[in-house]
Amino acid sequence: MGIQTNGSTDKPKTGFLRFFKIPHTYVILVILTLVACVLTYLVPAGEFDRAKDAHSGKTLVVPTSYHAVEPHPISLLEVPGAIVKGLNDSSDIVFFIFIIGGAFQIITATGTIEAVTGRVARLFAKRAKLVIPAFLAMFSVGGFTMGMSSEVMVFVPLGIAIARSLGYDAVTGTAMVSLGASIGFTAGLMNPFNVGIAQVIAEVPMFSGMWLRAILLLVLFLLTSWYLIRYATREKAKQPEQTDAAASMQAELSQLPKMETKHYLTLLAIAAGFALLIWGVSKKDWWMEELSALFLTMGVVSGACARFGPSKIASEFVKGATAIMFGAFIIGIARSVMIVLDEGNIIDTIVHSLSAVVGELPGSLQVLGMYLFQTVMNVFITSGTGMAATTMPIMVPLADLLGITRQTSVLAFQMGDGFTNMILPTSSALMGSLAVSGISYQKWVKFFWPLMVIWVVIGAVFVIIANVIGY
Incomplete structure (x- = not known):
């Protein structure tokens, strides 16, 4: 659900991947914490004054107030304490993630997702021109609500069976499932795992600014549909007719549940x-406490609609919360990096230095610099939740100094976090889907890299627009 592992699987790798293994995400974050400790001995200590803005109510950096302060280097022996403090400081977000994970698992256990998938598949199975956008649209909903990413690999075989029955190849079947979830995850209209966490850190209303993200989703959907239909049509002309494809598709569809009353409820x-x-969110300024209660209620009611007993609902909730534990702990460990930088009195020095470098650029390039930074960081931290917790505490004050709205800094984060997930070998969502489909990584890269370039360019256009309009 948007909280990805770091590709630390034991699956055999081919080619250069045999010699390329990124450490576990926790290891990377602990290394970053150790690096932060070392920096407290090397980087001059300093800080900005901060004042509460009367209009927005946010505590903002005073741009010209940077000054030197007493250095306070952090010992390596203090790192375990910083990690524990990070978990304590992030407890509200951590428990928010646990509750959402448990609630979504209850919804998943009802079989509604599989039933809806089967219904859509049967409806569009014989409409070749519509099946690709239909699947992209359906899985984008899972992406922008539940943060669906790695979970889509379960549906990849079905996508491939339907694609082959229409004369398309396995890449098309895999893409119309995984890319649908990816564009939804990146647009993140109501995705609590990337946009929600980033907006909490940026102190803007959770899920606010949805209108621009909805336009982003529409643009990504149209471009991805065009690209995939064009690819599928071209590849179909190269392939011989597959006589057993329709039978294979029917076998796949027969395994999916039919829509029942409980699914509609x-x-x-x-x-x-x-x-x-x-x-x-829009009328009552709900925050994490109210939203946690809402998601919890949504999960319980969904379970009741599926005629689950109390014990079944409770066991599924625990199962979902357990599955999300990896990502929840990422938040606390990532927070330890910021704690070390903050207690060492150097985080403002880093922000001041970044603002001096980026501030020399023209206005539009400043926001592109933030977007590029987030895109590069995604290579090392493929978890959306982890990257939000690691980078947003730096990007928020930087945005304040540069006169860029915090909402724009969140937009730069979510697109930098999302666009490259479908090409990075460290992404479990990608590598899991390829493993299920039997498509080689090299073949996928050849198919996907032009679309990724289009996505990244679209993202650059959107952050520039957001900056110009004061989003």
């Missing part, structure tokens, strides 16, 4: 929950 509960979420 569950969908109604989910729709009502997200409608209430939009109302509460």
Whole structure:
């Protein structure tokens, strides 16, 4: 659900991947914490004055107030304490993630997602021109609500079977599932695992600014549909007819549950929950406590709609919370990096230095610099939650200094975090889907890199627009 592992699987690798193994995400974050400790001995200590803005109520950096302060280097022996303090300081976000993970697992256990997938597949199975955008649209919803990423690999075989029945190849079947989830995850309309966490750190209303993200999703959907249809049509002309493809598709569809009353009721509960979420955030300034209660209620009601007993609901909740533990702990460990930089009195020095470098650029290039920084960081931290916790505490004050809105800094983060996930060998969402489909990494890169370039350029256009309009 948007919280990705760091590609530390034991699956055999081919080619250069045999010699390229990124450490576990926790190891990377601990290394960053140790590096931060070393920096407290090397980087001059300094800080900005901060003042509460009367209009927005946010505590903002005073741009010209940077000054030197007493150095306070952090010993390596203090690192374990910093990690524990990071978990304590992030407890509200950590428990928010646990509750969402448990609630979404209850919804998943109802079988509604599989039933809806089967319904859409049967509806569009014989409409070759519509099946690709239909699947992209359906899985984008999972991406921008539940943060669906690695979970889509379960549906890849179905996508491939349907694609082959229409004369398309396995790449098309894999892409119309995984790329759908990817564009939804990146646009992140109501994704609590990347946009939600980033907005909490940036101190802007959670899920605010949804209108521009909705436009981003529409643009990504249209461009990706065009690219994939064009690719599929071209590859179809090269392939011989597959006589057993339709039978294979029917076999796949027969394994999916049919839509029943409980599935319709569950969908109604989910729709009502997200409608209430939009109302509460926009009209009542709901924050993590209210949203946690809403997601918890949504999960329990969905379970009741599926005729789950109390014990079944509880066990599925625990299962979901357990599965999300990896990502929840990332937040606390990532927070330890900021604690060391903050207690060492050097985080403002780093921000001041970055602002001096980026500030020399023209206005539009300043926001592109932030976007590029987030894109590069995604190579090392492929977890959206982990990257938000690691980079946003630096990007927020930097945005304040550069006169860039915090909402724009969140937009730069979410696109930098999302666009390259479908090409990085460290992404479990990608590598899991390729493992299920039997497509080589090299073949996928050849297919996907032109689309990724298009996505990245679109992202650059959007951050520039956001900066110009004061998003």
